[in-house]
Amino acid sequence: MDFELAPEQKEIQALARDFAQQEIDPHAAEWDREHHFPRDLFSKLAELGLMGTCVPEEYGGAGADFPSYILVLEELSRADAGVGVTVAVHTSAVTLPLLAFGTDEQRSRFVPPLARGEHLGAFALTEAEAGSDAGALRTRAEPDGDGWRITGAKQWITNARYSGTFLLFARTDQNTPGARGVSAFVLDADHVRVTRDEEKLGLNSSITNDIVIEGAHVDRDRLLHEEGKGFHIAMTTLDGGRIGIAAQALGIAQAAYDVAREYVDACVARGLDVDDFAPRLSFFFNAHLDFFEEIAKYRAARRIWATQLRDKYGAKNPRSWLMRFHTQTAGVSLTAQQPEVNLIRTAIEALAAVLGGTQSLHTNSFDEALALPTENAARLALRTQQVIAHETGVVNTADPLGGSYYLEYLTNELERQAYHYFDRIEKLGGVIPAIEENFFQREIAEASFRYQSEVERKQRVIVGVNKYVQEDEQPLEILRIDPELETKQIERVRATRAKRDAAAAEAALAELKRAAAGDTNLMPPILDAARARVTMGEMCDALREVWGIWRETPVF
Amino acid sequence: MAKKIRVVIAKPGLDGHDRGAKIIARALRDAGMEVIYTGLHQTPEQIVETAIQEDADAVGISILSGAHMTLVPRILDLLRENGVDDVLVVVGGTIPDDDADDLRKLGVAAVFGPGAPTGEIVDFLTGAVPA
Numbered sequence: 272m273d274f275e276l277a278p279e280q281k282e283i284q285a286l287a288r289d290f291a292q293q294e295i296d297p298h299a300a301e302w303d304r305e306h307h308f309p310r311d312l313f314s315k316l317a318e319l320g321l322m323g324t325c326v327p328e329e330y331g332g333a334g335a336d337f338p339s340y341i342l343v344l345e346e347l348s349r350a351d352a353g354v355g356v357t358v359a360v361h362t363s364a365v366t367l368p369l370l371a372f373g374t375d376e377q378r379s380r381f382v383p384p385l386a387r388g389e390h391l392g393a394f395a396l397t398e399a400e401a402g403s404d405a406g407a408l409r410t411r412a413e414p415d416g417d418g419w420r421i422t423g424a425k426q427w428i429t430n431a432r433y434s435g436t437f438l439l440f441a442r443t444d445q446n447t448p449g450a451r452g453v454s455a456f457v458l459d460a461d462h463v464r465v466t467r468d469e470e471k472l473g474l475n476s477s478i479t480n481d482i483v484i485e486g487a488h489v490d491r492d493r494l495l496h497e498e499g500k501g502f503h504i505a506m507t508t509l510d511g512g513r514i515g516i517a518a519q520a521l522g523i524a525q526a527a528y529d530v531a532r533e534y535v536d537a538c539v540a541r542g543l544d545v546d547d548f549a550p551r552l553s554f555f556f557n558a559h560l561d562f563f564e565e566i567a568k569y570r571a572a573r574r575i576w577a578t579q580l581r582d583k584y585g586a587k588n589p590r591s592w593l594m595r596f597h598t599q600t601a602g603v604s605l606t607a608q609q610p611e612v613n614l615i616r617t618a619i620e621a622l623a624a625v626l627g628g629t630q631s632l633h634t635n636s637f638d639e640a641l642a643l644p645t646e647n648a649a650r651l652a653l654r655t656q657q658v659i660a661h662e663t664g665v666v667n668t669a670d671p672l673g674g675s676y677y678l679e680y681l682t683n684e685l686e687r688q689a690y691h692y693f694d695r696i697e698k699l700g701g702v703i704p705a706i707e708e709n710f711f712q713r714e715i716a717e718a719s720f721r722y723q724s725e726v727e728r729k730q731r732v733i734v735g736v737n738k739y740v741q742e743d744e745q746p747l748e749i750l751r752i753d754p755e756l757e758t759k760q761i762e763r764v765r766a767t768r769a770k771r772d773a774a775a776a777e778a779a780l781a782e783l784k785r786a787a788a789g790d791t792n793l794m795p796p797i798l799d800a801a802r803a804r805v806t807m808g809e810m811c812d813a814l815r816e817v818w819g820i821w822r823e824t825p826v827f
Numbered sequence: 828m829a830k831k832i833r834v835v836i837a838k839p840g841l842d843g844h845d846r847g848a849k850i851i852a853r854a855l856r857d858a859g860m861e862v863i864y865t866g867l868h869q870t871p872e873q874i875v876e877t878a879i880q881e882d883a884d885a886v887g888i889s890i891l892s893g894a895h896m897t898l899v900p901r902i903l904d905l906l907r908e909n910g911v912d913d914v915l916v917v918v919g920g921t922i923p924d925d926d927a928d929d930l931r932k933l934g935v936a937a938v939f940g941p942g943a944p945t946g947e948i949v950d951f952l953t954g955a956v957p958a
Contacts (some may be wrong), residue, residue, distance in 0.1 A: 364900045603846065607921075642923055643893050716849045721849045727944050736942045749923055752893060806926040825864040826850035827856070 276342075283335055285344040286319060291350035299351040302476035310433060312354065317388020322358065326366060331383035352728065353476030360386065365392025365438045366509045369457065370464055372496040376502040381436055390435025390460070395425045395482060396505050406450035408504055410484065412441035418490040419443065421456065424466075424483045430482035430692055432465045438508075439463075439484070440501045450502035450676060455495040462487035473729075506680055533702045535584060545584045549591035556629070558620035559601045566672060567681035568628025569596070570661065574682070580593060597631035598624035602630055603719075605640040609735035613637035618655050625659055630725075632656055640747040707709070711825045714813055716827050764806060771804035779803040780813050787817040832860040832956045835883040837874040838867045839902065842892030847919065847941075851887060854945035855952070870903040878906070878914055882957045885915040885936075886949075895922055895930065903934050915955055919943070 276284065288427075294312060302309055316322050325340035326332020333339075340362065345571070348355030366385045370378055385392050401408040410423025421441050431437070437458040444452035462484060467478035496504055531552060538548055556572070558565055576594035580586040600620040605613045615638045621634050634652040636644030660666055672678045699705040725731035732738045768776075779800040786796045800810055836852045838845055845867055856862045863881050865874060878886045888899060899918055906914060918930055919939040927938035937951055 602844075605941075637920075641921060715846070716853070719846045720850050720853050723854075723945065727946065735943075744925060754896075757897070822865050825849075825852075825866050827852040827862075827866055 276338075279335065280339050280342060281302055283324065283339040284331075284346060287321060287343040287346035290316070290319060290321070291346045295354055296438070297351035299354075299476070302351065303353065303473075304475075306470075306475045308478045309354070312390055313357065313391065313433075316358070320332045322361065322388030323366060323382075323386025324362070326370065326382060330370065331386035348728075351476055351712055352730065353474040356392065356474055356477045357430055361392040364394035364429075364508050365436060365777075368438060368455075368504055369436075371493070372455070372494075372504055373457075376492065377457065377495065378825060381478050383484040384435055390432045391430040392436045393426050393428050393430040393434035393436065394508065395406055395431070395437050395439040395458075397425060397427050399424065406453065407448075408440060408442060410439070410441040411445065412443045412454060412489075413445070414490055418488060418493065419456070421458075421462070421484045421487050421489060424481065426481045427469060428480050428482055429477060430462070431482050432462075432468065432478050433459050437463055437482075438495070438504075440505055441484075443498050443501075447499075451499055453501035453505075454498045455501040456489055456493050457495055458484070458487065458489065458493065459734070462489065484758075494576055506684075532579070534741060537582075539584065545580070545586045546588040546591050548587055549580055549584070550588060550593070552595070553630070554594060554596035555598050556598045557601050557622070558598050558629075560604050560616060560620060562619060562623050562682055563678060564685075565623035566627045569598075569624065569629065570670070570673075570678070570682040571685040571689060572596070573628060590787065595630050597633070598627075598629040599633040600624075600635045602635060602639065605635060605637070605720075606733060606736050607640040608745065609741055610637050610641060612735055613640070614651060617652065618659070621655055622663075622665065623658055628670060632773065637812065638747060638749055640746060643752065645748065645750045684826040709824060712823065712826045720827075732815055767804055768806070775803045776800075776805050776809075779805050780809060783810060784813050784817050787814050830886065830958070832952060833863070833881060833883045834860050834885045834887055834952065835863045835865065835870055835878050835881055836878070836887045836889065837865045838889055839869050839871060839874055839898045840890065840892055840894050841868060841891060842894070843867055844891040845889070847891070848887075848889035851919065851945060854878060854949060855887075855953040858949040858953070860949075860952070871905055872899060874902055875905040875909060875911070879911060880911060883914055885917060885938070885952055887917045887919060890922070893921070896917065896926055898929055899935065900933055901924065909926070915952070917948075917952070919948075 294315060295309075298309065301307065313322060320333030321343050322337075323330070323332030323339045324335050324343050326334070327332035344355050344359055353629055367381060369381050370383070372616070373381065384390060396408070398408050398410065408423075410421065410425065411417040412421045414420075421439070423441060428437075437460075439456050439458045440453055441456060443454040446452070463482050464485060465480045465482050467481040469481070471479060494774075495501075512521045531554065534552070535545065535549065539545055540573070556569065573594045577592040580591050584591075586592060598621075600617045604616050604620065613635070617634050617637065622630060624632055636648035636652045636653045638644055638648040665671065696702060696705050697708065699708060699710055722731070726733055726737055729737050735741065779796070779802075783793070783796040783800050783805075786793050797810065832855075832880075832910070836848050836854055836855075838848055840917070841878045847910065852862045863877065863883070865877055874886065874888070877883075878957055882906075887894075888902065891896060895918065899916075903916060906912075906916070916934065917935045917937050918927075918935050922930070922940055927940070928942050930938055936955055
């Protein structure tokens with residue numbers, strides 16, 4: 272399989288790039304300064320098909336694939352993040368959910384005008400008192416003839432002033448508080464009154480509004496999907512944006528998983544009973560900073576493991592179903608700037624790992640972006656774990672966040688995405704072909720680069736690095752390794768080699784090579800070699816001699 | 828069109844952290860440079876050989892293991908021994924300020940630590956490599 276961009280994808284990317292350079296770049300600074308919404312720009316984008324890049328042609332789109340759409344967003348956002356947001360909301364938050372959840376009639380009616388860019392789409396969920404807790408929204412849809420009468424107010428609605436199609440969320444069941452009483456509706460511009468333009472601190476070329484809905488009547492054919500399923504639609508839609516990051520973080524976990532499955536397969540193929548070795552397997556996870564996402568990651572991982580071991584591999588021993596894992600806090604989240612702040616980052620990451628049920632934990636030292644840790648920094652890293660273990664009480668309950676609507680949702684979503692990844696890997700022929708084809712390496716490189724780009728564009732705030740920068744930082748005292756140590760270590764190895772029984776060492780190495788050339792268990796000859804004082808370097812050289820070395824094809 | 832700047836991004840020693848090296852490689856490529864990434868676990872000899880064979884304008888060495896004061900001087904010496912005096916050597920990674928000063932004295936053109944924006948590195952190379 273070829274992971275290069277396909278010719279059509281490159282073509283669309285080039286088209287978007289040229290457009291961005293000619294039509295956006297020269298004006299971006301001015302638009303931002305003047306808070307100017309470039310309405311005409313979107314008509315021009317529509318002429319190129321880029322207001323419906325990944326919408327099928329039968330619905331008025333360009334019929335390209337999803338990656339092409341992402342490439343378009345990247346190019347637009349690079350020139351002006353505000354333009355990127357406008358197109359992203361229009362497409363990901365309105366057009367695509369209509370395609371995904373609409374009836375045939377709804378798709379044919381509502382999607383083409385959006386895909387052709389005749390008007391913009393707006394996603395109307397948030398309310399003054401229902402922001403991050405969207406399930407608490409108050410906009411009401413009450414039975415009215417054969418439809419509903421909708422009344423309420425929404426705020427922070429991107430594109431609203433120029434929108435012809437609103438995906439709007441309202442409570443259809445007044446007796447059911449929370450997410451379950453909410454339904455999704457498709458509204459036109461004349462159902463809605465725009466009351467205010469939001470003053471923003473950035474993304475000034477996009478437009479954000481308050482809107483009111485004053486008893487607008489809508490017929491049954493305006494209900495998207497089923498009654499009470501609005502929250503599901505809203506969350507699925509928001510995934511499109513936020514799960515990108517989760518998928519990246521999880522991508523690595525998934526790779527680990529698949530490698531583990533490969534191990535299990537290999538052991539089973541050798542005739543071992545799964546219950547004889549599965550309880551001894553353990554995983555190594557990395558804890559990043561997106562708190563709930565991290566907790567959900569571990570919960571999803573445990574659930575997948577249990578299901579796979581029980582149902583796919585037929586493990587009978589409940590201990591085989593338990594996923595044991597070690598967690599290390601994320602090195603990449605450590606900053607060299609204001610390094611003490613890393614203590615807080617590490618504490619939050621460690622807490623997420625504990626709440627997610629880790630069995631073993633490594634907290635990074637706060638000075639590790641600068642050097643190997645000092646005694647003091649390492650002690651503080653240990654103290655961080657001890658505070659969590661002994662003072663916070665979070666360890667007293669297993670899975671204390673189980674049942675939280677948000678975490679359960681995230682866990683389900685990450686689990687779903689993980690299985691999606693498994694399918695992709697299976698299509699490549701399994702883990703080893705996927706490694707050989709650079710699948711994981713590319714996923715990781717892409718995710719890292721995207722993360723870095725977000726930091727540099729300040730779309731992702733890193734305290735002390737791209738925001739709240741301190742100019743007059745005092746240098747931190749760091750650990751210095753005595754260069755003499757290297758000489759001493761070399762001396763020790765030499766002395767050991769001189770003292771050992773040379774013939775025995777030689778024989779052990781020869782035996783190791785013989786075993787490596789065949790397919791017998793390598794552990795006994797490795798242990799024998801160690802007992803004969805063969806060094807690790809000598810053993811590795813012997814194995815390299817037999818097997819050669821893996822040369823990666825660099826992907827970046 | 829101006830000649831493309833050719834850069835070798837190198838990972839010497841046993842340090843397996845190449846996330847940063849790959850990000851830099853991609854950023855330089857996106858900025859229009861020819862980038863050759865050596866892969867992990869290279870010896871100083873291999874890096875110098877790659878630099879010569881690839882006719883590199885610059886070598887970017889990424890080290891997060893703490894072994895920079897051993898590995899970088901060795902690479903500089905080998906370049907000199909091979910009569911290479913027109914290759915810019917740049918170092919990135921977890922390099923303490925004092926060591927960065929010492930490395931610059933030894934002939935390293937620039938040292939970029941954690942948090943350095945990729946744009947800064949692109950600008951530096953564009954400015955420092957003769958057109």
